[in-house]
Amino acid sequence: MTAPAPNPRLADLTATARATLSDIYSRHEHVFLGFSGGKDSLALLHVCEPWRDRVTLLWSNTGYMAAHMAAFVRGHGERWRLVEVSPERDMLDDWSEHGTPVDVVAIGHLEGLDWNSPRVRPWPLCCRQNRMAPLVAYLARFERPCVLLNGQRQSDKGTTPERMAEIMSSNVTTAMPLWAWSTSDVLTYLAAHAIPLPPHHGVFQGSMECAVCPADLKPGRLRVLDRFEPHAAAFVRSTARISLGFVAARTREIEAVLAETAPPPPELRPCRPMSSASPAGTDHRRHST
Numbered sequence: 001m002t003a004p005a006p007n008p009r010l011a012d013l014t015a016t017a018r019a020t021l022s023d024i025y026s027r028h029e030h031v032f033l034g035f036s037g038g039k040d041s042l043a044l045l046h047v048c049e050p051w052r053d054r055v056t057l058l059w060s061n062t063g064y065m066a067a068h069m070a071a072f073v074r075g076h077g078e079r080w081r082l083v084e085v086s087p088e089r090d091m092l093d094d095w096s097e098h099g100t101p102v103d104v105v106a107i108g109h110l111e112g113l114d115w116n117s118p119r120v121r122p123w124p125l126c127c128r129q130n131r132m133a134p135l136v137a138y139l140a141r142f143e144r145p146c147v148l149l150n151g152q153r154q155s156d157k158g159t160t161p162e163r164m165a166e167i168m169s170s171n172v173t174t175a176m177p178l179w180a181w182s183t184s185d186v187l188t189y190l191a192a193h194a195i196p197l198p199p200h201h202g203v204f205q206g207s208m209e210c211a212v213c214p215a216d217l218k219p220g221r222l223r224v225l226d227r228f229e230p231h232a233a234a235f236v237r238s239t240a241r242i243s244l245g246f247v248a249a250r251t252r253e254i255e256a257v258l259a260e261t262a263p264p265p266p267e268l269r270p271c272r273p274m275s276s277a278s279p280a281g282t283d284h285r286r287h288s289t
């Protein structure tokens with residue numbers, strides 16, 4: 001078997017990430033790593049290998065992760081210190097009160113307006129409540145100064161260090177050592193180090209956080225659910241169709257209003273001859289030469 005070709009970019013990125021971590025560990029006693037079992041947190045975990053005894057994996061478990069993924073995440077607890085945090089109440093009860101997460105919103109179904117029922121809400125609000133809030137609460141209760149390492153990358157256009165700082169308690173510093181890495185860098189790193197990936201990685205490389213989530217729908221995610229969690233797949237399809245129906249109904253109402261009230265098309269008149277339309281003293285006719 002031939003050795004993989006040297007990859008200077010990845011070597012530089014890895015060295016920079018390790019330098020960042022070295023600096024963090026020289027200044028902080030308590031370091032957590034937000035861990036979901038996804039490719040980014042797996043790569044970050046491996047970069048942290050030199051500090052294995054000094055990092056605690058923090059897994060925000062909504063209680064609805066696909067079973068094969070929950071087992072994959074828990075498996076990392078055999079080699080690393082792993083802490084599992086969860087929402088205070090069942091996530092589906094939270095949906096009942098505040099709305100089902102959706103990609104597109106018919107605003108009459110939003111909490112606070114409540115012109116129509118049932119409620120829906122933009123999915124980032126659900127993630128904030130059911131995935132981020134337990135993590136934020138755990139670290140706030142920790143009280144001592146600590147660092148939360150996060151595998152977020154800039155090219156993914158997700159959260160930023162600034163936004164994380166806004167929601168974290170003052171004892172927490174957030175660091176994103178893979179910020180400059182591309183998706184391809186992460187996949188190359190994982191392959192180069194033969195890091196075991198989630199069982200569904202060949203079909204879908206994105207997040208499988210909540211099997212029942214009807215938002216952020218992607219074909220690969222549904223294919224994985226069809227294979228690993230068929231009941232959840234059916235639930236996701238029917239729930240997404242219901243919320244899409246709310247949007248479609250409002251879309252039809254708006255289209256009907258626009259059609260009913262559209263002004264008549266402007267009356268068509270024959271054009272005036274060019275010569276009479278020209279300003280006085282101007283002759284646009286071609287001169288023969």
Ligand code: SF4
Nearest residue numbers: 101123126127210213
């Ligand atoms: S993944 Fe979906 S269901 Fe899970 S917390 Fe986020 S929005 Fe809510």
